[in-house]
Ligand SMILES: Cc1cc2nc3c(=O)[nH]c(=O)nc-3n(C[C@H](O)[C@H](O)[C@H](O)COP(=O)(O)OP(=O)(O)OC[C@H]3O[C@@H](n4cnc5c(N)ncnc54)[C@H](O)[C@@H]3O)c2cc1C
């Protein structure tokens with residue numbers, strides 16, 4: 210893991226408050242695994258004491274090749290002070306970006322079928338995963354289920370607009386794009402229609418907490434292994450501040466678990482967890 | 497003709513019996529147990545490393561949200577989640593032994609006996625150069641006791657631990673007190689070899705629209721540049737009140753911040769929250785301190801300690 214000062218290749222306004230930030234970093238572009246993230250110094254170089262003080266975590270969405278060199282892209286939505294500053298970055302600006310951080314998704318078995326289930330700004334790490342699957346030694350078998358609130362959030366689908374092996378299913382809460390409904394509903398309908406999940410099924414998911422709860426329930430009820438990537442508030446990304454915790458499953462009742470291990474550091478033990486290892490109902494009331 | 501190379505600045509400082517290669521350490525709770533920052537920061541270049549607080553048993557810590565940013569500050573209510581003494585010795589000490597810098601263990605407890613037991617166990621641990629008693633964590637209350645908030649409690653725990661260890665003993669004071677100099681004097685009288693100050697200031701952050709506190713614990717400890725003026729004032733007051741060395745911290749972001757602490761009486765400093773924004777902050781602070789001394793023609797950094805003219 211490194212913390213280089215990297216050059217902004219571009220910072221494209223995709224509309225609807227979404228931006229795609231390209232950063233020049235051949236090493237990270239090569240080394241980052243799907244599901245890993247970077248901590249970006251959003252208030253870089255503005256003042257001695259930055260405002261906001263802390264960096265912000267973002268998933269690596271995809272590698273990019275440019276005439277200037279290899280790098281990677283982050284897809285983000287402007288939601289507060291940090292992302293507002295980020296949206297003002299210009300080509301040629303420099304920022305510190307620490308990474309790659311965290312535990313990535315576990316690579317799929319060659320014979321299995323992967324289901325990628327994403328919501329909103331949780332979709333970007335699934336692009337990285339699909340890209341990796343596409344590059345695998347055997348023809349990949351995977352299907353993608355994506356959900357957002359409305360057509361205005363279509364920039365989230367960046368990276369899944371091009372054809373993907375097993376197809377991309379899109380749902381919106383209001384039906385303004387694709388069918389009305391949620392990504393998890395679409396996944397469950399799909400399985401129900403086929404009389405259950407296929408043998409070797411495996412789910413990878415990232416999105417808002419409500420979606421992760423639903424996908425974990427759907428998978429655990431059907432015996433399908435499910436990895437989820439959680440978003441918590443992160444102070445350092447390195448395991449040093451202990452701010453980013455998520456509750457371990459059955460933490461209070463497992464005699465084998467040290468009290469220390471009841472709260473797991475999402476930045477180093479995650480952000481990707483086996484859904485059965487965490488309790489998504491405890492903890493921060495994040496949307 | 498070549499200009500003669502600038503003579504190197506002597507950066508060593510002494511905290512009681514302990515000599516540090518330079519005055520910059522990483523503050524407790526902001527750098528984990530060592531490995532966390534070591535991928536991006538050469539810990540052996542620093543004067544010392546202070547571990548996360550260690551209790552006799554592992555502690556669970558508080559529910560999240562545990563962090564809230566404020567203007568120029570950070571509120572935390574981690575609740576001292578820690579691996580506990582046994583696992584610290586088994587899993588963390590081997591790394592610390594090879595660190596190549598001074599290792600200071602931050603000790604916490606819910607009772608005086610717990611402080612004593614941890615300190616006694618660490619007394620025989622060769623990897624540990626000093627103990628820093630955290631009598632001042634604002635996020636833990638047990639039976640209404642907060643040792644650090646009064647001179648009696650702080651000196652009681654200091655005296656009890658003093659009797660249990662020969663390691664250099666630093667006591668980390670809470671700023672959430674009326675008269676910091678009084679607490680400092682009490683702790684000195686109880687046998688402390690040094691003072692660390694300051695810990696975080698009790699604070700709160702509010703989500704106005706939802707009318708809820710942002711931290712699950714409601715209140716937390718404020719750190720970062722916002723608390724530097726308070727920390728400087730307390731270092732200066734304690735410097736004038738006691739004879740034992742002082743380790744200063746609170747909002748250090750730049751070399752100049754650190755040097756201000758030294759001029760106010762700190763022999764060494766710790767960098768905390770700044771490492772979150774920039775994991776190499778401590779190394780950059782150290783570089784800048786050496787540069788400032790060269791620019792000022794100061795051969796020994798220890799000479800600036802307490803030189804404030806006031
Ligand atoms: C591992 C990880 C990967 C991420 N990847 C992406 C990504 O690829 N694209 C993207 O757009 N965002 C991503 N995020 C979320 C992103 O980090 C936050 O949106 C960002 O930190 C907000 O910063 P801000 O200063 O703009 O907002 P703030 O002013 O800090 O917060 C604005 C609002 O957003 C909420 N919020 C802040 N952080 C989070 C969070 N982590 N989860 C949920 N709500 C939050 C706050 O409570 C507040 O209501 C990721 C988060 C994590 C932990």
Ligand SMILES: Cc1cc2nc3c(=O)[nH]c(=O)nc-3n(C[C@H](O)[C@H](O)[C@H](O)COP(=O)(O)O)c2cc1C
Pocket residue numbers: 450451523524525526548549570572574576602630633668694695696718719720721723745746747748766767768769770
């Ligand atoms: C997230 C966090 C965790 C901390 N944990 C501890 C701790 O375990 N023990 C302790 O004595 N101080 C702890 N502190 C206090 C710091 O060591 C330091 O005294 C304080 O943050 C002021 O310095 P700073 O402004 O440079 O951060 C913690 C601070 C932060 C921000």
Ligand code: FES
Pocket residue numbers: 442443444445446447448449450451452453474475476477
């Ligand atoms: S973000 Fe600091 S420990 Fe996870």
